[in-house]
Amino acid sequence: MEKRYYPLSKYLKETFNKKVYKITLDGGFNCPNRDGTISSGGCIFCDESGSYSRCNSAENSIQTQIKESIEKLTKQFKAQAFMAYFQSYSNTYAPVDYLKKIYDSVFFDDKIVSISIGTRPDCVDNEKLDLISTYKHPWIEYGLQSAKDETLKLINRGHDFNCFKQAVIETKKRNIKVCAHIILGFPNENKKDMLETAKKLAELEIDGIKIHMLTVLADSPLAKIYEKQPFYLLNMEQYAEIVCDILEILPKTTTIQRIAGTGYSETTLVPKWVNRRFEILNLIDKIMIQRNSIQGQNYIKPKD
Numbered sequence: 001m002e003k004r005y006y007p008l009s010k011y012l013k014e015t016f017n018k019k020v021y022k023i024t025l026d027g028g029f030n031c032p033n034r035d036g037t038i039s040s041g042g043c044i045f046c047d048e049s050g051s052y053s054r055c056n057s058a059e060n061s062i063q064t065q066i067k068e069s070i071e072k073l074t075k076q077f078k079a080q081a082f083m084a085y086f087q088s089y090s091n092t093y094a095p096v097d098y099l100k101k102i103y104d105s106v107f108f109d110d111k112i113v114s115i116s117i118g119t120r121p122d123c124v125d126n127e128k129l130d131l132i133s134t135y136k137h138p139w140i141e142y143g144l145q146s147a148k149d150e151t152l153k154l155i156n157r158g159h160d161f162n163c164f165k166q167a168v169i170e171t172k173k174r175n176i177k178v179c180a181h182i183i184l185g186f187p188n189e190n191k192k193d194m195l196e197t198a199k200k201l202a203e204l205e206i207d208g209i210k211i212h213m214l215t216v217l218a219d220s221p222l223a224k225i226y227e228k229q230p231f232y233l234l235n236m237e238q239y240a241e242i243v244c245d246i247l248e249i250l251p252k253t254t255t256i257q258r259i260a261g262t263g264y265s266e267t268t269l270v271p272k273w274v275n276r277r278f279e280i281l282n283l284i285d286k287i288m289i290q291r292n293s294i295q296g297q298n299y300i301k302p303k304d
């Protein structure tokens with residue numbers, strides 16, 4: 001069934017004329033919000049793995065991680081094209097010459113057609129962005145989580161919305177695609193706040209989005225808060241309705257990179273439904289059909 005939104009897989013197929021598989025890499029980076037540079041506690045929802053990461057291990061070199069993944073994906077799916085994705089922690093948090101060495105090492109095989117780098121908006125500068133702009137089809141994924149500064153303070157992000165906005169502007173200037181990560185269901189936010197975040201991202205004409213439900217992970221600071229004083233968490237239906245509202249607000253061209261996930265069931269304390277990926281995806285499809293809506297139908301193009 002054709003989706004009523006624009007999945008990343010479709011964008012990649014249209015761009016490269018073949019299916020592109022993501023290879024998730026661990027470049028062995030740290031995060032300034034965990035190592036004491038900004039704070040030592042990190043974002044309150046983040047556990048020790050550095051924000052929902054589940055990927056290759058930094059014990060192996062980048063080339064080994066890629067080679068092993070290519071071998072596996074080729075055997076399993078006859079895969080021919082790959083995107084190298086640095087996921088864990090802040091993958092621009094190092095001097096630029098070191099970053100160059102790490103990113104260069106990705107492109108030893110022509111089958112790597114794109115690179116995607118996950119990081120914080122306060123971990124880039126002109127020099128780093130200039131470097132990233134030199135690679136094949138580059139993306140940067142910025143954690144934002146919410147456009148509401150009060151929330152960013154509450155969750156100990158260590159940056160505000162303006163920092164994110166400036167990073168996006170500088171990144172897009174260099175023709176690097178931008179994907180933003182947001183989280184729905186912070187206890188201090190109502191639906192209006194969450195849709196406001198979507199509107200601000202739509203104004204910035206971001207190229208991609210990953211939407212997460214707030215999840216209390218074992219060993220995260222949020223787990224301690226929740227144990228002391230449990231707070232309300234959205235149920236699956238409420239989450240899916242808000243995701244559909246967001247899809248309607250975003251431009252048609254924004255690639256939808258994640259709206260449901262799996263794989264953290266062992267560390268997820270609450271809500272457990274977040275790991276029922278296919279159920280969530282089906283519900284989102286069902287709501288969009290019931291509403292007869294499509295991505296972008298409520299998008300308001302910013303004035304020049």
Ligand code: SF4
Nearest residue numbers: 031042043046051089
């Ligand atoms: S910036 Fe990312 S890795 Fe660092 S504490 Fe926050 S979620 Fe975790």
